[in-house]
Amino acid sequence: MTEPKQSSSSVPGPYKWEMAIDLDRCTGCEACVVACHAENNIRISGEQEAAEGRAINWIRIERYWEGEYPDVTVKFMPVLCQQCGDAPCEPVCPVYASYHTPDGLNAQVYNRCIGVRYCGNNCPYTVRQFNWFDPHWDPPLQEQLNPDVTVRQNGIMEKCTFCVQRIREKKELAEKEGRRVRDGEIAPACVQSCPTSALVFGDRNDPDSQVSKLARQDRGFHLLESLGTHPAITYLKRIT
Amino acid sequence: MEQEKRRWEQIPKINQDLLAPLLTTHWTYFLLVGVLVCLVAAGAGAWTYQVQTGIGQTNMHPPIFWAVYIASFIFWVGASHSGTFISGVLRLSKAEWRRPVTRIAELMTFISLMIATLFVFYHLGRVWRWYYLIPYPNQRELWPNFRSPLMWDAIAVFTYATASTIYLYLPLIPDFALLRERIDGWRRPLYRVLSFGWTGTQNQWHVLETALRIITPLIVMVMVSVHSIVGWDFGVSLVPAWHSTIFAPYFVVGAVHSGVGLVAIGLYVLRKIYHLESYITPEHFDKIGKLLVVTTLVLAYLYFAELLTIWYANIPDHMWVVDALLSGPFAVPFWFMATCIYIIPLATLTSPAFRRWPLGVMIVGVLINIGMYIERVLILVPPLSYPRLPFNWGSYFPSWVEMTIIVGSLALAVLLYALAVKVVPVISIWEEKEGLVHGAHHGK
Amino acid sequence: MAPITVNEMTVLALFEPSGYPESLVDELRNAGVREDAVEVLSPLPLHEAALLRPARVPLHRIAIIAGLLGIGLGVMVAAGTALLYPIVTGGKPIVAPPVVGIIAFEMMMLVAIVTTFAAMLIRLRSESRNATERDPRIDDGLIEVVLSLTHDSARLEAVQALLQRAGALEIRYRHPTLSAPHGAEREGQATAAVLVATSLLCGVEACSRDMQEQPSYQPQEAPRLHSPVGSVSRDNRSVLKPLSTQQVFDEGARLFRINCSHCHGRDGTGNGPVVAYLKEPPADLLAPDVQALSEEALYDTVTNGLAIEGRDVMPPFKGEMSAEQRRSVVAYVKSLSQP
Amino acid sequence: MDLRRRTFLKLAGATTAGSLIPGCKENVHQLVPYLLPDDQIVPGVADWYASVCGECPAGCGILVRVMEGRAKKIEGNPSHPINRGKLCARGHASLQRLYNPDRIRGPLRRAGKRGEGRFEPISWDEGIASWRERLQTHRGHALMLSGPLSGTTAQVVKAFMDHIGGPLVIHDPLVDHALISAVDARFGRQVVPDFDLAESDYVLSFGAPLLEHWRSPVAMGIAYGQMRQGRPAVRGRLIQVEPRMSLSAANADRWIPIHPGTEGLLAIGIGQLLLTRQDTSTDVGNSDAYPDLFKAFDLNEIVRRTEVGYDDIERLAVEFSSAQAPVAIAGGPASAHTNGTAALTAVNALNMIRDRVGKPGGVRFFESMNPSIFDQKEAPISERGFLELINEADAGRFPLVHLHHCNPLHTIPPSIPVRRLFERAEFIVSFNSFMDESTDLADLILPDHVSLEAWSDHEHLDEGRVPAVGLAQPVVRPLYDTRAVGDVMMEVGRSIDEGVPEILSHETIRDAIRSNWEALLSQRNRTNEPDWFETAWIERLKEGGWWGPARGVQSPGQDRRSPGYEYESALFDGDAAEFPFYFYPYPSLALGYGEGANLPWLQEMPDPLTTVVWATWAEINPKTAMSRGIRQGDLIRVTSPHGFLDIPAVHFPGIRPDLIAVPIGQGHRTYGRYAANRGVNPLALLGALFDRDSGRLATAATRVRIEATGRTGSLTMIEQREMHAMRDLIGIDRINTWIRGSGKE
Structure with a gap:
């Protein structure tokens, strides 16, 4: 990973991609879920696979009921790979298929993975999905597959990559123009499509980026913070 | 002198008794081998089907990524510790009653280790890429990550496999020399190579015994390290109810517990089939029974320690699992397991009369092993079924492919044992002779 | 008795274990038989001190040295190679001391046990007598004493008498035949078989090609499709009006000279060298009606060519020039009218 | 090892032979360079085409990423004022409509008897010829059943139907006729007003599906x-009043x-309290306008019938009166009763009391564009309108029926006998691009392009604050032998007789759109160059449409409500004793009324509240279910006066104990492999009750009863712990169901 040339903007050093999710804005409309399926060649898991609990969603909306009828409330929680700072899935992989990139992302190398699945166990957020069978698209649905994203075969662990193909594309563009990536220039598919703008993505090393401002809010908390995984996603508490 | 003279005269009888299994083959043996071959073929077919179509043939799904394959791996690695523990510790303590037991146990070690490695291959998602685990230089930017407990497993099981093969082969050398003379046909060239030019000079005996005296403590230490590492596979993870310090000792004692049970079964079956009553006496079963009582008590103590700490601390993440085990969906298998490996052995093996009843000890051995298999599954599946985010809780039940592969592997183990009995004398002949001549009081 | 020949002689004497005199070895030694010439073969280890000669193989020391070697090897494997092989881990640690400890322990054990075993095997091999000397009846509980003596016939009788006095059941003599250590030939074939097998194995590895065959269409992968007619993408290249800068005109002029001047002539009036051979004279680009055409129309003619009454008069230049180049030619043709 | 030469040679031979054996064939990739390079296409680089999403009438602007002629991804168009770069789930999934394996790939003619569903492919000329011949014979007796139309396509279809004589009937099940008639009655505008959530600080919603199907769910999402976090100092609150907790209620501060059926009564109650507090609070509207409406009911009776506590009503009244910019909205279940319009009028009256009409954060109407070219639009008819249509069909008035982008047999309950309309018709022509239930009965199918392959424009001149006309251009070449319905109509219209109206005189629909846009753009950015329209047209194509400056607010029309208007309570079909439960079939978030059912992404998208995928389910209050021994996933028989359905039950804490709710969308007999024979269509249980004023079908007005069938239904949930309530490891339950399950018919 070559370091970006010293660009005009004040913030030196590598990027640290992070996301802020405002639970007060999130309505659970699942636009992000389908946007992610379209962008990242996620397989179509039919009814049988979903019944076996093997539907693959890189981002899912967790719904929690609270209370009894009639004063019952619902909490929606979009959960995706938290790109942890100290990811519990990295030390346990015997082939370095799960490793940490200098950009602060937790990357999954499909070709190295031999399907031991320890990373899936050790992830406290259960966001790692596994390809139990080869994916299948009835023609002509495969015309829609995104050539920038590898189509995974069976026996491979996969997870949200923060749309790394978009990050890399814009980083190369910025590098070509000799500048740093602007705040908001990179938007993963879910961030881009979220109608209520609940999801915000950006470089946390840049103090005045949108995600840094949101992450500093006192409503901010991290999922399962006590485990010390230092997730890269800050949730903003819903005000009830 | 007269007594000594009479003892030397029984040596030919020993040769005759202990070589009988290799020479005569009853038709039921072929029937047994035939059945086992069919079961093994079914298992192989199921595995190829799973590799061809994808590991989705199992019932594993997020959050339960590890299930019966890894549980079977632990079970067979545990079973393999029976050999090391019994023959190793007994040799160290020079207990006379070890003589007929050591080789039976060491054969079990050798075979169950092979089955254990097989289960690792069943478990891999992309099994045709297993060699990524080997640290050989390549251009694919591949290198095994030695911080992963699975790499510790790989190295530890490899070390243990080599060590136990050596530990099996060493006492066999003199017997191979004897077989080289007594048995002809296709096995003779094999014995000639395996006996490694043994002629029986005192120096050779001395070197052999020294080597044995060196390797025995080492292999016991390896045995303890291997099953601690298998325990640390789970102990070092973040999964609630896995992440606990008790796992390493608990696994080691559990391994010995199920291993000794397995040896009890082996002793009884071989004694019954090959009429070795004069070699394997109720005294042996009594000693094995005492050993089982000790391991049951230690195992119960460790398991109680683990459950108590979780139950008392009442941390929700862990308590979901314990509740599920004690009173939730996993209650039925849990209590069945608890009776099999704690209550029944303590109830029966504490009475000396029962311990001297070979069939009884064998039945308790079988129950212990069934219980220990379920206990390995219950160590694996419930904690995985209750991840920290309750939205993702799941449940699991093995699929037919998994069950066929498990049964097929069990059949393979029994098949290998049956074949081994035809190639190697089940009881170490020279040790029996040595026991006969030098033993202070031969266990009559 | 067999005729006594000239050189080496091996004497084999069988004894009843009970009848075997403890002092036999000492008597033999007094009779002048060398220490290492005496071998006692038995079906089980005889612990009588007399028989034991000091073991020349220090297995204990070998095991300890091998163990230390194993620790070194373990540390090298777990830590050394990881540092030598720079895998990108984004600053995360590769070497963890407790982990290196575990692997070092395992390697120590492995190397120690394997070396002890190897040392013992080598020692066994050096100790092994000729297999034929071993009388099968040893296994039934007899003890055999093997003496390898020189041809000195006098000592032979003395030894023979000594043995008979000691109660030997049977005494035989044997000349040590120079038999090559058996099995050398067969070992050669075994290693050959192993070699073939490994080459087969790594051959297989080259065959499977996971994820190289992507179901998604890669750039330029057949079947090639065309863009929709009439639609305009946001950053459409062919519709962009080039800036009428000088640089575009020069480019247009250069391309005009290459592609168009052979018919339309260098100055565009239609007097190119090829005109004589054409049925239909090319248009005079300076004519007012041509200059009046819009840029789009000109661009369209250059791109798709021209056909009058079904006969195509001018070839399309779509294949020869890119969209920008055709734009620049059109800009140049438009500029012909201005002086 | 003696390494004599001979053994060495033998060894070398063996190893080389060994390593050759496993070489395997490298399958060849065909890389075909272009003979004639396409101007736009650069291999490996994406083109972005601006267009408009065709999944629902909201008309959000989209950008489609196309690589080498293949559409890869749909994203929101940042410059489009309605969705401003955002996009809902159905918008993304519409890409699978283009590449759906079950699309009709060419014109078909019926081969067997009607309804057998056997068709044989024919050429376009044959198809058009047989259609033209039927048009000539039945001139003046044709009927066009169409989905929502907009812009030039609406004009072309309308002109075509006028040309051949016959009504153009627009049917869109999601249009809330009760709301339109309530607004028309009170404000004289036949349009859904713009409820400005963004600036409001207190939204009192009576069942309005704000986040699911309210005009543009994306715009409402924005x-x-x-409203929630957009403004630093203010955080808007949302209160949702409805019998079942919808997605909007799940996000509300209070449900x-x-x-x-008593939403209107509650509004009246709140109104009474507002009026009594009227002297104290500040800007209260002309309270005298509703002397009759708010005095008709006594507050205690309101509390009894609405089952909403007195302190709750008072709290709502206090909050509504003290909020800075409150707004009251009604729709969804509130309008799905026989007194829908009355309820909505009462709720609108609340806005009048607090004088919220025309204010930021309230109810806003905008001046309509000066003579806009798209002015005469056909209004969609209500379900009651279908009854008259069916009577006319019985009288043999419609021998020739056309279908365009609508599936009435699925979206209209059988109690309204639309099927008779098909049976009476001599010849049925369908322009749908999928084999749905209605097209299955067609005699001739002339498949239209999918929205991503066709030209169309989407006019929203009188709705939002910013007038906008979206322009949709094809992003890929048509995949199959399909033709735009506009082109076919023009061609056939001209060939019937020359005297066609100007709109049909064009060659293709694209030319018609261009002429319309020339008129539209000439009013604004006309420049003096001769080919100004070409550059302007390319500019608009790149931009994705035209949007004018934000408009000022228009004062509402006068109150045209007839005097003596009084509120009456909702009627229900089926008596309370035999059918103890109320029943509410609601349009599902992903599948709408079923048009999304053939898209795999929408089928596998978990329903936000129950996380069920690929299935229909019946929501039942957990206490009611437990009292009747109904466990999660058990199949229950829901019986109404018009039939019964077996639906798997889901314990749904957010529903009234006396209400059963079932999502609409599944239950297709044919509609492609992803939709066919999956789940049930709850509309089959509904009776033919309508809203008194607007004629909208009262979907929530049918009562049902439920009983357990003892079998477990096929229910698939993403949240596994609910799926089988963590049955035990041994799977004893699985064995029981396997034994019992064999009786499943």
Whole structure:
């Protein structure tokens, strides 16, 4: 990973991609879920696979009921790979298929993975999905597959990559123009499509980026913070 | 002198008794081998089907990524510790009653280790890429990550496999020399190579015994390290109810517990089939029974320690699992397991009369092993079924492919044992002779 | 008795274990038989001190040295190679001391046990007598004493008498035949078989090609499709009006000279060298009606060519020039009218 | 090892032979360079085409990423004022409509008897010829059943139907006729007003599906996000009053489970309290306008019938009166009763009391564009309108029926006998691009392009604050032998007789759109160059449409409500004793009324509240279910006066104990492999009750009863712990169901 040339903007050093999710804005409309399926060649898991609990969603909306009828409330929680700072899935992989990139992302190398699945166990957020069978698209649905994203075969662990193909594309563009990536220039598919703008993505090393401002809010908390995984996603508490 | 003279005269009888299994083959043996071959073929077919179509043939799904394959791996690695523990510790303590037991146990070690490695291959998602685990230089930017407990497993099981093969082969050398003379046909060239030019000079005996005296403590230490590492596979993870310090000792004692049970079964079956009553006496079963009582008590103590700490601390993440085990969906298998490996052995093996009843000890051995298999599954599946985010809780039940592969592997183990009995004398002949001549009081 | 020949002689004497005199070895030694010439073969280890000669193989020391070697090897494997092989881990640690400890322990054990075993095997091999000397009846509980003596016939009788006095059941003599250590030939074939097998194995590895065959269409992968007619993408290249800068005109002029001047002539009036051979004279680009055409129309003619009454008069230049180049030619043709 | 030469040679031979054996064939990739390079296409680089999403009438602007002629991804168009770069789930999934394996790939003619569903492919000329011949014979007796139309396509279809004589009937099940008639009655505008959530600080919603199907769910989503966290100092609150907790109620600050059909009564109650407090609070509207409406009911009776506590009503009144910019909205279940319009009028009256009409954060109407070219639009008819249509069909008035982008047999309950309309018709022509239930009965199918392959424009001149006309251009070449319905109509229209109206005189629909846009753009950015329209047209194509400056607010029309208007309570089909439960079939978030069912992404998208995928389910209150021994996933028989359905039950804490709710969308007999024979269509249980004023079908007005069938239904949930309530490891339950399950018919 070559370091970006010293660009005009004040913030030196590598990027640290992070996301802020405002639970007060999130309505659970699942636009992000389908946007992610379209962008990242996620397989179509039919009814049988979903019944076996093997539907693959890189981002899912967790719904929690609270209370009894009639004063019952619902909490929606979009959960995706938290790109942890100290990811519990990295030390346990015997082939370095799960490793940490200098950009602060937790990357999954499909070709190295031999399907031991320890990373899936050790992830406290259960966001790692596994390809139990080869994916299948009835023609002509495969015309829609995104050539920038590898189509995974069976026996491979996969997870949200923060749309790394978009990050890399814009980083190369910025590098070509000799500048740093602007705040908001990179938007993963879910961030881009979220109608209520609940999801915000950006470089946390840049103090005045949108995600840094949101992450500093006192409503901010991290999922399962006590485990010390230092997730890269800050949730903003819903005000009830 | 007269007594000594009479003892030397029984040596030919020993040769005759202990070589009988290799020479005569009853038709039921072929029937047994035939059945086992069919079961093994079914298992192989199921595995190829799973590799061809994808590991989705199992019932594993997020959050339960590890299930019966890894549980079977632990079970067979545990079973393999029976050999090391019994023959190793007994040799160290020079207990006379070890003589007929050591080789039976060491054969079990050798075979169950092979089955254990097989289960690792069943478990891999992309099994045709297993060699990524080997640290050989390549251009694919591949290198095994030695911080992963699975790499510790790989190295530890490899070390243990080599060590136990050596530990099996060493006492066999003199017997191979004897077989080289007594048995002809296709096995003779094999014995000639395996006996490694043994002629029986005192120096050779001395070197052999020294080597044995060196390797025995080492292999016991390896045995303890291997099953601690298998325990640390789970102990070092973040999964609630896995992440606990008790796992390493608990696994080691559990391994010995199920291993000794397995040896009890082996002793009884071989004694019954090959009429070795004069070699394997109720005294042996009594000693094995005492050993089982000790391991049951230690195992119960460790398991109680683990459950108590979780139950008392009442941390929700862990308590979901314990509740599920004690009173939730996993209650039925849990209590069945608890009776099999704690209550029944303590109830029966504490009475000396029962311990001297070979069939009884064998039945308790079988129950212990069934219980220990379920206990390995219950160590694996419930904690995985209750991840920290309750939205993702799941449940699991093995699929037919998994069950066929498990049964097929069990059949393979029994098949290998049956074949081994035809190639190697089940009881170490020279040790029996040595026991006969030098033993202070031969266990009559 | 067999005729006594000239050189080496091996004497084999069988004894009843009970009848075997403890002092036999000492008597033999007094009779002048060398220490290492005496071998006692038995079906089980005889612990009588007399028989034991000091073991020349220090297995204990070998095991300890091998163990230390194993620790070194373990540390090298777990830590050394990881540092030598720079895998990108984004600053995360590769070497963890407790982990290196575990692997070092395992390697120590492995190397120690394997070396002890190897040392013992080598020692066994050096100790092994000729297999034929071993009388099968040893296994039934007899003890055999093997003496390898020189041809000195006098000592032979003395030894023979000594043995008979000691109660030997049977005494035989044997000349040590120079038999090559058996099995050398067969070992050669075994290693050959192993070699073939490994080459087969790594051959297989080259065959499977996971994820190289992507179901998604890669750039330029057949079947090639065309863009929709009439639609305009946001950053459409062919519709962009080039800036009428000088640089575009020069480019247009250069391309005009290459592609168009052979018919339309260098100055565009239609007097190119090829005109004589054409049925239909090319248009005079300076004519007012041509200059009046819009840029789009000109661009369209250059791109798709021209056909009058079904006969195509001018070839399309779509294949020869890119969209920008055709734009620049059109800009140049438009500029012909201005002086 | 003696390494004599001979053994060495033998060894070398063996190893080389060994390593050759496993070489395997490298399958060849065909890389075909272009003979004639396409101007736009650069291999490996994406083109972005601006267009408009065709999944629902909201008309959000989209950008489609196309690589080498293949559409890869749909994203929101940042410059389009309605969705401003955002996009809902159905918008993304519409890409699978283009590449759906079950699309009709060419014109078909019926081969067997009608309804057998056997068709044989024919050429376009044959198809058009047989259609033209039928048009000539039945001139003046044709009927066109169409989905929502907009812009030039609406004009072309309308002109075509006028040309051949016959009504153009627009049917869109999601249009809330009760709301339109309530607004028309009170404000004289036949349009859904713009409820400005973004600036409001207190939204009192009586069942309005703000986040699911309210005009443009994306626009409402943006407004909701703005309302919640958009402003530094203010955080808007949302209160949802409805019998079943919908997605909007799940996100509300408070959900009030009101008795079905009494939303209007609650509004009246709140109105009374507002008026009594009227002297104290500040800007109260002309209270005298509703002397009759708010005095008709006594507050205690309101509390009894709505089952909403007195202090709750008072709290709502206090909050509504003290809020800075409150707004009251009604729709969804509130309008799905026989007194829908009355209820909505009462709720609108609340806005009048607080004088919220025309204010930021309230109810806003905008001046309509000066003579806009798209002015005469056909209004969609209500379900009651279908009854007259069916009577006319019985009288043999419609021998020739056309279908365009609508599937009435699925979206209209059988109690309204639309099927008779098909049976009476001599010849049925369908332009749908999928084999749905209605097209299955067609005699001739002339498949239209999918929205991503066709030219169309989407006019929203009189709705939002910013007038906008979206322009949709094809992003890929048509995949199959399909033709735009506009082109076919023009061609056939001209060939019937020359005297066609100007709109049909064009060659293709694209030319018609261009002429319309020339008129539209000439009013604004006309420049003096001769080919100004070409550059302007390319500019608009790149931009994705035309949007004018934000408009000022228009004062509402006068109150045209007839005097003596009084509120009456909702009627229900089926008597309370035999059918103890109320029943509410609601349009599902992903599948709408079923048009999304053939898209795999929408089928596998988990329903936000129950996380069920690929299935229909019946929501039942957990206490009611437990009292009747109904466990999660058990199949229950829901019986109404018009039939019964077996639906798997889901324990749904957010529903009234006396209400059963079932999502609409599944239950297709044919509609492609992803939709066919999956789940059930709850509309089959509904009776033919309508809203008194607007004629909209009262979907929530049918009562049902439920009983357990003892079998477990096929229910698939993403949240596994609910799926089989963590049955035990041994799977004893699985064995029981396997034994019992064999009886499943």
